[in-house]
Amino acid sequence: MPPAPPFLAACRRQPVPYTPVWIMRQAGRYMAEYRAVRTKLGFLELCRTPDAAAEVTVAAVEKLGVDAAIIFADILLVLDPMGAGVEFSAGDGPRIRHPVRGAADVDRLAEVDPAALGYVYEAVRKARAALRVPLIGFAGAPFTLASYLVEGGGSHGWNRTRGFMHADPGAWDALMAKLVRAVGGYVNAQIAAGAEAVQLFDSWVGALAPGDYRARVLPHMRALFAAIAPGVPVIHFGTGTAGLLEAMRAAGGDVIGVDWRVDLDAAWARVGHDVAIQGNLDPAALLAPVATIRRRAAAILGQAAGRPGHVFNLGHGVLPDTPVDHVRALVDAVHELSAR
Amino acid sequence: MPPAPPFLAACRRQPVPYTPVWIMRQAGRYMAEYRAVRTKLGFLELCRTPDAAAEVTVAAVEKLGVDAAIIFADILLVLDPMGAGVEFSAGDGPRIRHPVRGAADVDRLAEVDPAALGYVYEAVRKARAALRVPLIGFAGAPFTLASYLVEGGGSHGWNRTRGFMHADPGAWDALMAKLVRAVGGYVNAQIAAGAEAVQLFDSWVGALAPGDYRARVLPHMRALFAAIAPGVPVIHFGTGTAGLLEAMRAAGGDVIGVDWRVDLDAAWARVGHDVAIQGNLDPAALLAPVATIRRRAAAILGQAAGRPGHVFNLGHGVLPDTPVDHVRALVDAVHELSAR
Numbered sequence: 182m183p184p185a186p187p188f189l190a191a192c193r194r195q196p197v198p199y200t201p202v203w204i205m206r207q208a209g210r211y212m213a214e215y216r217a218v219r220t221k222l223g224f225l226e227l228c229r230t231p232d233a234a235a236e237v238t239v240a241a242v243e244k245l246g247v248d249a250a251i252i253f254a255d256i257l258l259v260l261d262p263m264g265a266g267v268e269f270s271a272g273d274g275p276r277i278r279h280p281v282r283g284a285a286d287v288d289r290l291a292e293v294d295p296a297a298l299g300y301v302y303e304a305v306r307k308a309r310a311a312l313r314v315p316l317i318g319f320a321g322a323p324f325t326l327a328s329y330l331v332e333g334g335g336s337h338g339w340n341r342t343r344g345f346m347h348a349d350p351g352a353w354d355a356l357m358a359k360l361v362r363a364v365g366g367y368v369n370a371q372i373a374a375g376a377e378a379v380q381l382f383d384s385w386v387g388a389l390a391p392g393d394y395r396a397r398v399l400p401h402m403r404a405l406f407a408a409i410a411p412g413v414p415v416i417h418f419g420t421g422t423a424g425l426l427e428a429m430r431a432a433g434g435d436v437i438g439v440d441w442r443v444d445l446d447a448a449w450a451r452v453g454h455d456v457a458i459q460g461n462l463d464p465a466a467l468l469a470p471v472a473t474i475r476r477r478a479a480a481i482l483g484q485a486a487g488r489p490g491h492v493f494n495l496g497h498g499v500l501p502d503t504p505v506d507h508v509r510a511l512v513d514a515v516h517e518l519s520a521r
Numbered sequence: 522m523p524p525a526p527p528f529l530a531a532c533r534r535q536p537v538p539y540t541p542v543w544i545m546r547q548a549g550r551y552m553a554e555y556r557a558v559r560t561k562l563g564f565l566e567l568c569r570t571p572d573a574a575a576e577v578t579v580a581a582v583e584k585l586g587v588d589a590a591i592i593f594a595d596i597l598l599v600l601d602p603m604g605a606g607v608e609f610s611a612g613d614g615p616r617i618r619h620p621v622r623g624a625a626d627v628d629r630l631a632e633v634d635p636a637a638l639g640y641v642y643e644a645v646r647k648a649r650a651a652l653r654v655p656l657i658g659f660a661g662a663p664f665t666l667a668s669y670l671v672e673g674g675g676s677h678g679w680n681r682t683r684g685f686m687h688a689d690p691g692a693w694d695a696l697m698a699k700l701v702r703a704v705g706g707y708v709n710a711q712i713a714a715g716a717e718a719v720q721l722f723d724s725w726v727g728a729l730a731p732g733d734y735r736a737r738v739l740p741h742m743r744a745l746f747a748a749i750a751p752g753v754p755v756i757h758f759g760t761g762t763a764g765l766l767e768a769m770r771a772a773g774g775d776v777i778g779v780d781w782r783v784d785l786d787a788a789w790a791r792v793g794h795d796v797a798i799q800g801n802l803d804p805a806a807l808l809a810p811v812a813t814i815r816r817r818a819a820a821i822l823g824q825a826a827g828r829p830g831h832v833f834n835l836g837h838g839v840l841p842d843t844p845v846d847h848v849r850a851l852v853d854a855v856h857e858l859s860a861r
Contacts, residue, residue: 343805423763
């Protein structure tokens, strides 16, 4: 049997020849190849065109030399077959045409037939066939999806979302349960199509008090992890989660993804060394000179201390004005500096 | 000598008959009395009219029964005499007409003569004369002021600010040093005018990696704390700081203010029980029914465990659509449930 690819080995805390690295939003606006495709296709159109989605997925891997691909898609796609009305306008970010503001709105959301997102699975199949590194599927986690539904789009502080949760916990739990069913089916269909790992993006869960996470999110996350097909590593990612790490770990996941706002060594000690960890360079550090980037990569590798189970990544998506050469320099630095 | 007011006693970790409470942004849009004043005066005009600023400061205390007043002002006022061009437009939030994008912009910022903010000190004098509870003065902390200067206003993620810091640490340190001088003089003049405590709002410092805080913020905060007139309790507040607590404590302050995204007991253990703590109800919890609010207040008081040195507050400013009755219910609950 050939050795597992370093990315999958690290997710399973097996020894690796070097620390594997991939970059959140590695196929994105900072890359000329991606911008060229986007002159021909709108964002949603690109998501819904399997050949093009697979092409940008693979191109990013080839350009950067990263150890994993992530299928080009968006966490909000799953909300469209629920009837939420998802829109992406240039510059303004996502909009939800029919926000969820009460129990009746929750009831109105449709159950998702996973087949409605067949274009994603088709992109997964096409990308997988063209790749020499593992392919990650992904979905938004229920809290983060709920936060877009309640706010009607992005938000500075997700205050309305927390207000909804506090004011009507019953409706909140019904919403979360519906999202767990939708995300579970969606993720399993990506796995069936060939995704070799999955990342759950609970990008905005750091807005919550730990007690509210434990009461109103953790049970739903446990149900979701239980529903995901076994054998495929799951990365459980969030930002601003320095107060939530133990609870996120208790919820589930083979790899806990952390952002830069907590020291990697402190985070790993808190979630326990019996789980893998992903992270955690500040994406804005890629705006610094290459020498600084190499120094920052070395510092994070030093915090990981060569333990098995570290997947290097940024703490959140690469910023649009990042020089591609700086991202390549980071990938090279991680590989060089971690070589066993 | 009469006993110290509970708020000041708690800041000094002395015994109190009940846990004192005040509410960030307690004089604000959620309150009819404030909105009435704002029909006559724009936001900046209100800040610059000492009689009116003192009036809304005092009215909030009388309406809510809180244990401290905080002078009505804005953290960005100090940037105007620096030549940054501060504007507040209805709905859009603050704007900086001359953002700081490089070393030359830092050099162009003027040193602040504290006398330029005389209208604030006049409001402090007038409010103090009318109050029967202690009056808190305040200022934005240098990082948070720098973040508005660099971004040109508010921001979702403060990416540009961190990019500036990473790309040109020398210009960043010069900017921070200039802000330390401005804030130090401003705070001391508020104290001279009668402020009995001071809160430094490092509202957005939670955007930083702990290592960057230690290298690029902590030394400047130490300089600022050293410059503040002794004898007056200083509250060192930030949001999203669950990864930074030990470093913020090392920077200084008699009271560490935390938001709801970390458990109060965990936060207090991390900063040490030899410093007071302020917080930390989720402002969105005030949108829940009063019975829920009382339960949440009890939970936080339980985490504080009756230790001397707890000042109750929200984790950030009260939200504009909060019912005033809910805020009063919170204040009453804190007083009742904590009575020794």
